Amino acid sequence: MNFYLFIDLVVAGLVTGGIYAVVALGLNLQYGLMRIMNIAHGEFLMLGAYFTYALVKVSGASPLWFIPPVMAALFLLGLLLHRLVFRRLAATSPNAEAMEARSLIVGFGLMFIAQNVAQLIWGGGMSGQPYLDEPVKLGEVTVAANRLLVLVVVAAASLALVLVLKKTLLGKAVRGMLQAPLGAMLVGIDTRVLHPACFGLGLALAGLAGGLLSMVYELTPAMGEPYTISALIVITLGGLGNIPGAIAGAILLGLVETFGMYFTSPSLKTLISYGVLVGVLLLRPKGLFAR
Amino acid sequence: MSPATALVFIAGVLLGALPAFEAPFAQSLALTCLMYAGLAVSWSMFSGPTRYLSLATSAFFGLGAYCTAWGLGKLPWPVVVMLGGCAAVAFAFLIGLITLRLRGAYFAVITYGLGELVKHTITHIEKTYFGTVGRVMTETPSSATVYWTVLVVAALAVWTYVAFGRSRWGHALRGIGMDEERAATLGVNPMRVKLLGFCLSSWFAGALGAAMAVRWTYIDPHTVFNPFIVFQTVLISMVGGPLTVGGPLIGALAFSLLSEFLRLSLPYLYMIILGVLLIVSVLYLPDGIAGYDWKKPWGKITRRKAQVEKP
Amino acid sequence: MSKFLDIRSLTVRFGGLTALNAVDLAADEGEFIGIIGPNGAGKTTFFNAISGMVKPTAGTLRFCGTDLTGAPPCVLAHAGMARTFQTPRVFGSLTVAENVQFALDFVGNVRRRHDSFAEAKSCGSLLERIDLGRYAHLHAGSLPPARQRQLEIAMALASHPRLLLLDEVAAGLTEAEVKAIAALIRELWGEHGFTVIWIEHAVNVLMRTVDRVAVLNFGAKIADGKPADVSRDTQVIEAYLGDKAAA
Numbered sequence: 001m002n003f004y005l006f007i008d009l010v011v012a013g014l015v016t017g018g019i020y021a022v023v024a025l026g027l028n029l030q031y032g033l034m035r036i037m038n039i040a041h042g043e044f045l046m047l048g049a050y051f052t053y054a055l056v057k058v059s060g061a062s063p064l065w066f067i068p069p070v071m072a073a074l075f076l077l078g079l080l081l082h083r084l085v086f087r088r089l090a091a092t093s094p095n096a097e098a099m100e101a102r103s104l105i106v107g108f109g110l111m112f113i114a115q116n117v118a119q120l121i122w123g124g125g126m127s128g129q130p131y132l133d134e135p136v137k138l139g140e141v142t143v144a145a146n147r148l149l150v151l152v153v154v155a156a157a158s159l160a161l162v163l164v165l166k167k168t169l170l171g172k173a174v175r176g177m178l179q180a181p182l183g184a185m186l187v188g189i190d191t192r193v194l195h196p197a198c199f200g201l202g203l204a205l206a207g208l209a210g211g212l213l214s215m216v217y218e219l220t221p222a223m224g225e226p227y228t229i230s231a232l233i234v235i236t237l238g239g240l241g242n243i244p245g246a247i248a249g250a251i252l253l254g255l256v257e258t259f260g261m262y263f264t265s266p267s268l269k270t271l272i273s274y275g276v277l278v279g280v281l282l283l284r285p286k287g288l289f290a291r
Numbered sequence: 292m293s294p295a296t297a298l299v300f301i302a303g304v305l306l307g308a309l310p311a312f313e314a315p316f317a318q319s320l321a322l323t324c325l326m327y328a329g330l331a332v333s334w335s336m337f338s339g340p341t342r343y344l345s346l347a348t349s350a351f352f353g354l355g356a357y358c359t360a361w362g363l364g365k366l367p368w369p370v371v372v373m374l375g376g377c378a379a380v381a382f383a384f385l386i387g388l389i390t391l392r393l394r395g396a397y398f399a400v401i402t403y404g405l406g407e408l409v410k411h412t413i414t415h416i417e418k419t420y421f422g423t424v425g426r427v428m429t430e431t432p433s434s435a436t437v438y439w440t441v442l443v444v445a446a447l448a449v450w451t452y453v454a455f456g457r458s459r460w461g462h463a464l465r466g467i468g469m470d471e472e473r474a475a476t477l478g479v480n481p482m483r484v485k486l487l488g489f490c491l492s493s494w495f496a497g498a499l500g501a502a503m504a505v506r507w508t509y510i511d512p513h514t515v516f517n518p519f520i521v522f523q524t525v526l527i528s529m530v531g532g533p534l535t536v537g538g539p540l541i542g543a544l545a546f547s548l549l550s551e552f553l554r555l556s557l558p559y560l561y562m563i564i565l566g567v568l569l570i571v572s573v574l575y576l577p578d579g580i581a582g583y584d585w586k587k588p589w590g591k592i593t594r595r596k597a598q599v600e601k602p
Numbered sequence: 603m604s605k606f607l608d609i610r611s612l613t614v615r616f617g618g619l620t621a622l623n624a625v626d627l628a629a630d631e632g633e634f635i636g637i638i639g640p641n642g643a644g645k646t647t648f649f650n651a652i653s654g655m656v657k658p659t660a661g662t663l664r665f666c667g668t669d670l671t672g673a674p675p676c677v678l679a680h681a682g683m684a685r686t687f688q689t690p691r692v693f694g695s696l697t698v699a700e701n702v703q704f705a706l707d708f709v710g711n712v713r714r715r716h717d718s719f720a721e722a723k724s725c726g727s728l729l730e731r732i733d734l735g736r737y738a739h740l741h742a743g744s745l746p747p748a749r750q751r752q753l754e755i756a757m758a759l760a761s762h763p764r765l766l767l768l769d770e771v772a773a774g775l776t777e778a779e780v781k782a783i784a785a786l787i788r789e790l791w792g793e794h795g796f797t798v799i800w801i802e803h804a805v806n807v808l809m810r811t812v813d814r815v816a817v818l819n820f821g822a823k824i825a826d827g828k829p830a831d832v833s834r835d836t837q838v839i840e841a842y843l844g845d846k847a848a849a
Binding site: 031037039085088089092097098100101102104105106108109110111112113115116117119120225228229232236270271274277278281282 | 342389393395400401403407411559563565574
Binding site for chain 3: 472
């Protein structure tokens with residue numbers, strides 16, 4: 001293949017991978033911390049995308065303005081959901097397996113609710129308009145401006161998150177909780193505050209990804225599902241609770257999918273993704289990057 | 292015979308005689324109800340005791356439906372229905388070999404995704420090899436035939452559920468649900484038992500899909516592989532009570548009625564209500580309505596009396 | 603003639619940690635062996651590695667002449683290995699009788715059918731033997747831990763074992779209860795003739811009950827012999843009390 005095609009694929013892979021990283025970080029926080037397998041996670045990405053798009057349509061302003069408020073709204077939604085639903089689940093489940101199973105069913109319900117809310121409000125067809133899709137020249141290579149923007153924002157967000165986790169006290173508390181929940185509680189980390197906050201943060205990250213995607217792709221109520229799967233694959237690749245590993249896994253997955261789709265066929269994307277997930281689960285259940 | 296058995300017998304007779312009454316609306320309602328009863332009971336057969344949440348029901352159903360789509364007119368009706376079940380079993384066996392090694396959350400997500408995968412595969416096959424998107428159902432059997440087929444499959448599902456639950460295999464599945472590793476140290480082969488349960492439960496979903504396919508005059512992968520089918524199945528089982536027999540049956544009745552009256556008028560709102568219902572039931576009635584220990588306040592008093600003496 | 607139980611160089615590594623370091627243990631049928639060692643010595647890891655719950659990184663396990671290294675728990679159960687757990691693992695929502703019946707149905711009576719010298723055992727007789735008869739219809743989850751341990755022994759007995767692995771059955775018991783359970787184990791061993799390997803922290807009781815004891819420390823075996831000899835072994839004393847005490 002020629003060089004430009006290769007670069008094209010790499011950029012597409014990185015953009016996809018970057019989005020996966022952001023979504024996976026959110027899911028990692030929820031599953032790693034609270035054993036909440038939120039299979040509705042992708043739906044919040046979808047809602048974030050729709051909210052951003054709706055605000056853009058109403059005001060005509062750039063979606064970049066609306067991404068922070070959308071993130072804030074989803075953060076609050078996360079706090080609400082945690083308080084109403086997951087806290088009770090944690091309190092009434094006899095053991096960790098039951099909690100996982102029940103949060104799965106709850107997630108399943110949330111998935112249906114979210115998709116139908118979107119259908120009710122915005123209809124089932126495709127909507128959205130791309131923003132800033134003029135091509136930009138970087139040396140020899142041409143990239144669409146919005147994809148570049150997404151890449152930059154996603155990289156910045158991931159970097160910020162990793163720095164917060166590594167350097168701040170709050171971040172250390174979260175990492176502590178990820179590795180040893182009981183121990184963390186014993187040293188005084190208040191899970192009653194941190195759990196809802198992390199849950200909300202997870203949703204906010206999904207909203208960020210959704211808002212960014214609304215600039216590039218078209219929206220449908222079902223667009224969220226594949227991202228949940230991909231986020232799960234990424235967490236599995238990276239190893240649960242391993243944030244840098246998840247980022248590496250996300251980029252890897254994005255590239256594998258993009259190149260895989262090019263060499264086989266786009267409709268095999270789902271098959272490729274699942275193949276990767278099952279393969280990793282069977283061969284290296286602790287993840288490719290697990291310490 | 293016990294009152295419950297008598298009730299079941301009477302219900303069975305009435306249901307069996309329904310087509311003779313020439314009441315298409317009642318028959319259609321009963322048909323939907325029987326379908327969901329069969330689906331819910333067969334789902335509970337495996338996912339109830341083992342706590343492995345299977346979300347593959349839509350895949351099994353759709354595979355059965357496509358057996359009918361491809362085989363109708365070429366093969367006799369009972370064979371088509373049987374094949375629908377067997378196609379589901381073959382698929383369940385394959386995905387079971389891979390996914391039954393995985394932990395709960397992964398199992399659920401992958402069974403869901405594999406369902407989507409099957410949908411894409413069939414769409415691809417239809418487009419590439421048959422040059423079509425959907426199929427029109429011609430040479431369909433009479434509505435009474437379809438009705439009786441579904442009745443028989445549903446009744447078989449209920450009987451299997453009870454018999455299997457009482458059998459050695461049923462006990463093994465329950466042991467796996469309680470502590471899989473421990474059950475293994477006591478001689479249970481987890482993979483073999485899980486595969487058996489999973490495949491058994493899949494047969495009914497496939498057969499029901501095969502039978503119900505003729506209800507739609509036009510089918511396409513999107514219709515028959517609809518995730519709403521598994522959603523409704525899980526909802527009915529969870530709300531009714533995943534470890535009881537009566538629970539899923541009553542749930543099927545309730546939700547079929549609800550669906551009949553709300554689905555067409557407020558489709559999206561209806562789904563939202565169902566989603567909320569599912570969440571509420573998991574939060575407040577984790578064993579379902581039938582599984583709830585209604586004797587709980589009394590139970591606490593009697594249990595204290597029977598407690599072991601402290602050393 | 604091959605040994606009844608032949609464990610060679612059994613090693614288990616978790617990432618960078620070597621939990622079990624090339625442990626050898628050979629036993630004839632019918633031996634009564636104890637395993638002791640300080641905390642973290644790898645005793646339970648040893649059990650986990652031979653009972654199929656953890657895959658050994660290296661080494662072999664031969665049981666009744668067959669190589670069963672890394673075999674899954676259900677295979678080992680059918681080969682005649684039964685075990686109890688440090689924290690009792692019983693089926694809490696089943697009754698005591700149902701727990702024992704589970705063991706009978708899935709391994710015990712299956713093994714007895716293939717063993718021409720054994721007759722099928724009934725749940726009731728097993729419960730009586732372990733003195734759990736009056737708890738038969740209570741939920742296993744409602745029993746205090748000491749009784750759950752007894753239940754585990756009953757379940758192990760129901761499995762018709764040739765090798766019984768007991769993991770700290772005396773933990774949390776009063777002195778009288780410990781003596782009672784040690785006596786029970788010795789009795790059962792005498793009646794059935796199976797091989798017993800017993801991990802225990804209550805060193806005194808164990809040393810008085812078993813015929814042979816192995817000592818683990820930091821994942822390696824440092825002694826193996828008669829209780830009287832082992833208790834005088836300087837390495838063993840060092841392991842428990844530090845090197846000043848050994849001098």
